[in-house]
Amino acid sequence: MNKVITLNLNGNAYQLEESGYEALRGYLETASRRLEGNPDQAEIMADIEQAIADKFRARLGPHKTVIVSREVAEVIGEMGPVEDAKPGSNDTATSASASTPPHGGATPVGSTSPVSPRRLFKIRDGAMLAGVCNGLAVYTHLDVTVIRVLFAVLTVFTYGSGGLLYLLLAILLPTADTPAERDAAFGGPSTAQEFIRRAKAGYYEGLKSFHDSESRREWKRKFRRDMRDWRQEFRREMASHAAQSGVAGHGYWWAWPHPGAGLWPALLLLSLTKAIITFAWILATLSLLATGAVFGLALPAGMPLWLGLIVLFVAYRFIIWPVRAARHVCRLHSGYGVHGFTGFADSFVWLGVLILLVWTADRYVPGAHNALQQVPPALHQALDSLRTWWAKR
Amino acid sequence: MSLDEKFTPIRKGLLEFLVLKIVAANQVYAADILKALSATEFATQEGTLYPLLSKIRRDGLVDYEWKESESGPPRKYYELTPKGRARLQETADYWAKISGTVKNLGQK
Numbered sequence: 001m002n003k004v005i006t007l008n009l010n011g012n013a014y015q016l017e018e019s020g021y022e023a024l025r026g027y028l029e030t031a032s033r034r035l036e037g038n039p040d041q042a043e044i045m046a047d048i049e050q051a052i053a054d055k056f057r058a059r060l061g062p063h064k065t066v067i068v069s070r071e072v073a074e075v076i077g078e079m080g081p082v083e084d085a086k087p088g089s090n091d092t093a094t095s096a097s098a099s100t101p102p103h104g105g106a107t108p109v110g111s112t113s114p115v116s117p118r119r120l121f122k123i124r125d126g127a128m129l130a131g132v133c134n135g136l137a138v139y140t141h142l143d144v145t146v147i148r149v150l151f152a153v154l155t156v157f158t159y160g161s162g163g164l165l166y167l168l169l170a171i172l173l174p175t176a177d178t179p180a181e182r183d184a185a186f187g188g189p190s191t192a193q194e195f196i197r198r199a200k201a202g203y204y205e206g207l208k209s210f211h212d213s214e215s216r217r218e219w220k221r222k223f224r225r226d227m228r229d230w231r232q233e234f235r236r237e238m239a240s241h242a243a244q245s246g247v248a249g250h251g252y253w254w255a256w257p258h259p260g261a262g263l264w265p266a267l268l269l270l271s272l273t274k275a276i277i278t279f280a281w282i283l284a285t286l287s288l289l290a291t292g293a294v295f296g297l298a299l300p301a302g303m304p305l306w307l308g309l310i311v312l313f314v315a316y317r318f319i320i321w322p323v324r325a326a327r328h329v330c331r332l333h334s335g336y337g338v339h340g341f342t343g344f345a346d347s348f349v350w351l352g353v354l355i356l357l358v359w360t361a362d363r364y365v366p367g368a369h370n371a372l373q374q375v376p377p378a379l380h381q382a383l384d385s386l387r388t389w390w391a392k393r
Numbered sequence: 394m395s396l397d398e399k400f401t402p403i404r405k406g407l408l409e410f411l412v413l414k415i416v417a418a419n420q421v422y423a424a425d426i427l428k429a430l431s432a433t434e435f436a437t438q439e440g441t442l443y444p445l446l447s448k449i450r451r452d453g454l455v456d457y458e459w460k461e462s463e464s465g466p467p468r469k470y471y472e473l474t475p476k477g478r479a480r481l482q483e484t485a486d487y488w489a490k491i492s493g494t495v496k497n498l499g500q501k
Contacts, residue, residue, distance in 0.1 A: 012466075039451065040447040043447060044443050047447075050466065051423070051424075051439045054424075054465060078438065080438025080439065082440040083440065083441060083444060085444040085445040085447070085448040
């Protein structure tokens, strides 16, 4: 039994076996990198995706809906290595192209090139503002739309510090202008694949340790117990802090870090906890919507998707409740206005956690990466259905 | 080193000429070009052809128009521009000269 991944090739959906998907992704990434700097890069990539889609379609039928890895290898072999036809690019490495196509088991080109870590750059091609989102998209291998939406949502929900972060990045990040800088921005294709391979190895290794259901239950119990103890301790701590600072609580909001305001670290910690839980919930919801499973854990048989979403939400409210309560108490006693410095500082905590979480999930949880990549097509689909619904009225 | 390998750069250099020839004869789309080349020593793959087509379009030698196909999405059909026609003539003449030289040189 093999995992199947759905992908969008130039507007058409295809289902591929997982290893085939990785091979194809490697091929397309290499192709895109080789065409870097070519003014027609996007167009050629669309042509290539279309040609691959045609070849896939020829292999599918009414009773065959999944492209197996062997077929992906065949198609990649048929396509041949992509090489730029720029004047002056007569390097010998690509000269074998005019010979007869290789038969069978082709591997993605470039998988043996030396490992070069990617670096964060601004990328101006196709940028809306300064190319920060573009650079982030390339760096994280995510669709630029996802990054842009994240930034927009962030700016709205964080009192504008998302915009501030953008400004900072726009000033601080170098622009990838030269081919060498672009290479550094995009990284070697081998890097990406090596990363995926390693991340997966760790992921499955982790899953393996939970095979024994008894120990799994024990682990869960212990986790819950720890969480409970921790929460109780935290509330006690909060209460004592609140009692102490109640006296010195009427400082000015800019008095931070006033030693009397001992609540500050507690508030920070609470904000952090709340942010982590909230984003975990958002990621879980996204993952459920995109893949039908929460971080790879499928819903119990017979459970509809909407019920899963509700359960997730209820669980989220339940988990977040003590944190919210503690934060409320903390704020009441701190003397800082909710809309004063705490609100603004909070947003930075949120920002940091969001970036860290998305980055971590993207790097180390294969499911999350796929889920994030599924967001733009899902959005398009939702928009389309909304439009048809509107047109019907 | 096989003859096949030895002549790789020459085949590569001639590919643009041959693609122009194929496009000149008929309005074609990429798969037609690949099919026309497949039976010859110049058999080529998409990975090579698409960047080449984009380059000669940018050079103004060919142009394309989208046409509906019975199966699947619309396709790009290529045809020569006047500039492409001139280039083809030029190249054909030059090729005739070269092959004449190759044939006649050293003969008594």
